[in-house]
Amino acid sequence: MGQTLLQLQNGELQGAVSLKLSENLSHFPLEIFDLADTLEVLDLSFNRLSALPPDFGRLKKLRIFFCSENHFKVLPEVLADCPLLDIVGFKSNQIETVPAKALNPNLRWLILTNNNIATLPDEIGQCPRMEKLMLAGNRLAELPETLSQCKNLGLLRIAANKLHELPQWITTMPKLAWIAFSGNNFSKTPAVEKLSAINWHDLEISHVLGEGASGVISKANHSINDEIQEVAVKIFKGDVTSDGLPEDEMMAYIAAGFHPGLVNLIGQIALHPDDKKGLVMELIPHHFYNLGNPPSLESCTRDVFPAERILTEQQILGIARIIASLAAQLHSAGIMHGDLYAHNTLIDDEGSALFGDFGAASFYNQLHTELVFVLERIEVLAFGYLLDDLLKLYRQPISGKTLQTIEMLRDNCLVADPQKRPSFKDLVNALTDI
Numbered sequence: 001m002g003q004t005l006l007q008l009q010n011g012e013l014q015g016a017v018s019l020k021l022s023e024n025l026s027h028f029p030l031e032i033f034d035l036a037d038t039l040e041v042l043d044l045s046f047n048r049l050s051a052l053p054p055d056f057g058r059l060k061k062l063r064i065f066f067c068s069e070n071h072f073k074v075l076p077e078v079l080a081d082c083p084l085l086d087i088v089g090f091k092s093n094q095i096e097t098v099p100a101k102a103l104n105p106n107l108r109w110l111i112l113t114n115n116n117i118a119t120l121p122d123e124i125g126q127c128p129r130m131e132k133l134m135l136a137g138n139r140l141a142e143l144p145e146t147l148s149q150c151k152n153l154g155l156l157r158i159a160a161n162k163l164h165e166l167p168q169w170i171t172t173m174p175k176l177a178w179i180a181f182s183g184n185n186f187s188k189t190p191a192v193e194k195l196s197a198i199n200w201h202d203l204e205i206s207h208v209l210g211e212g213a214s215g216v217i218s219k220a221n222h223s224i225n226d227e228i229q230e231v232a233v234k235i236f237k238g239d240v241t242s243d244g245l246p247e248d249e250m251m252a253y254i255a256a257g258f259h260p261g262l263v264n265l266i267g268q269i270a271l272h273p274d275d276k277k278g279l280v281m282e283l284i285p286h287h288f289y290n291l292g293n294p295p296s297l298e299s300c301t302r303d304v305f306p307a308e309r310i311l312t313e314q315q316i317l318g319i320a321r322i323i324a325s326l327a328a329q330l331h332s333a334g335i336m337h338g339d340l341y342a343h344n345t346l347i348d349d350e351g352s353a354l355f356g357d358f359g360a361a362s363f364y365n366q367l368h369t370e371l372v373f374v375l376e377r378i379e380v381l382a383f384g385y386l387l388d389d390l391l392k393l394y395r396q397p398i399s400g401k402t403l404q405t406i407e408m409l410r411d412n413c414l415v416a417d418p419q420k421r422p423s424f425k426d427l428v429n430a431l432t433d434i
C-alpha cells in the first residue's frame with residue numbers, strides 16, 4: 001500500500017525508509033526531501049511526472065527508485081547524484097534520450113522497458129555492477145559494444161526492438177544466463193505447425209486460475225462431441241511485457257512440442273469475440289507446487305526460496321533430468337527459453353516437474369552454428385544456477401554419489417567461458433547415467 005501526499009505534507013512520514021506515492025502527481029513533491037536522512041526506496045510510478053528536481057542527489061540514502069508509467073522523455077541526469085542508487089525503473093514512459101550522465105555507475109538493475117529509446121550511450125559500459133538490464137519494447141537498432149565491459153551482466157532483455165543482429169559480444173559474457181531477443185529485425189519466427197483450433201463457443205469458462213504478465217488463465221470446460229474435458233485457457237493481453245511480445249510466447253510454446261516436463265497444449269482458440277489470441281492447455285494437477293519464487297530486489301537475478309522448501313535426493317535428480325531433457329528438446333528446435341528459473345518450475349513430492357512460462361522465449365537461426373553453440377551455453381549457465389538452487393534446498397551436507405555428481409555438473413555449467421560449458425545433451429546423458 002502506498003502512502004499519501006497529505007501524510008507527507010503533514011510530517012507524518014518522518015523517518016520513513018520507503019515511500020510510495022501515486023496520486024496523479026505532475027510535479028515532484030519537494031517534501032520528499034524531508035525524508036532524505038532515511039529514505040532508501042522511492043516509488044513514484046503511475047503519476048504524470050516528466051522531470052526531477054536538480055537537487056535530487058540530496059536523497060543520499062536512496063537505493064531503489066521506481067518511476068514507471070510517467071511522462072519522462074529524457075532519463076534524468078540527476079539519477080547519477082545519488083551515491084547508493086543501484087535499482088532504477090522507468091518502464092512505460094516516453095523516453096527517447098538516455099544521457100550518458102544519467103547512468104549512475106553504481107547501477108545494478110536498470111529497467112527501461114517500453115519506451116522510445118533508439119540509442120544508448122557508450123558510457124553504459126562504465127556500470128561494472130550492472131546485472132539486470134531490461135530494454136524490451138524500444139527502438140534500438142544496435143547496442144553499444146561497451147556493454148561487453150559489464151562483466152556482471154546476468155539477465156538481458158532486448159526483445160521487441162529493431163536490432164539487425166545479435167551482438168557478437170554476448171558470446172563472451174561470463175555471467176550472462178538469461179536473454180530474450182524475439183521480435184527484432186534479425187529474429188524471424190519460423191512457420192510453426194498450427195495446433196488444432198478450438199472454438200470459443202465450445203468452451204465454458206468458469207473461474208480465473210491465475211494471471212501472469214502476458215495473460216489471464218481460467219479454468220474451463222471444453223465440449224468435444226458429447227464429452228466434457230476440464231482444461232485451462234490462457235487469453236493473451238496483447239501488450240509488450242518486460243520479456244517480449246505475447247505472439248512470440250505463443251509461437252515458442254507451440255513449437256516446443258510435446259514433453260513430459262511441459263503443461264501440454266490442447267489447441268489454439270478460434271473465434272474469440274474480441275479477436276484475442278489464446279491457448280487451451282491441460283490443467284495442472286493439484287499436487288504440483290512452485291519450486292521457488294522470482295528474484296527479490298536484493299537477490300536481483302537469483303531466485304529466492306521459502307524456508308520450508310526442502311528437497312529429497314530423488315526430487316533433485318528428477319527435476320534436473322526433466323529440465324535438462326526439456327531444454328535439450330527446445331534447443332534442438334532452435335528455441336531459447338530465456339527464463340530458465342526455479343520460479344518457472346512446478347514440482348511434486350515424487351520428483352516430477354513441469355516447466356513453463358515461454359514469455360521470454362526466442363527463436364534463433366540454427367544455421368548460424370557458432371551462435372547456436374553459445375546461445376545454448378548461455379542457457380546452460382542458467383541451468384547451472386538451477387542445479388545450485390536444487391542442491392542448496394537439500395539443506396544438509398552433500399554426500400553420496402548422486403548429489404556429488406550433480407555438484408560436479410553444476411560446476412561444469414557455471415564455468416565463466418561459455419565455450420567450455422557442456423551442452424544440454426551432454427547433461428541429459430550424464431544425468432541419465434547416475
Ligand SMILES: Nc1ncnc2c1ncn2[C@@H]1O[C@H](COP(=O)(O)OP(=O)(O)OP(=O)(O)O)[C@@H](O)[C@H]1O
Pocket residue numbers: 209210211212213214215216217232263281282283284356357359
Ligand atoms: N495449465 C494450468 N492449469 C492450472 N493453472 C494454471 C495453468 N497455467 C497457469 N495457471 C495458473 O495461472 C498463473 C499464471 O500463469 P502464467 O503462466 O500466465 O504466468 P506466470 O508464469 O505465473 O507469470 P509471468 O508470465 O508473469 O512470469 C500460474 O501461476 C498458475 O497459478
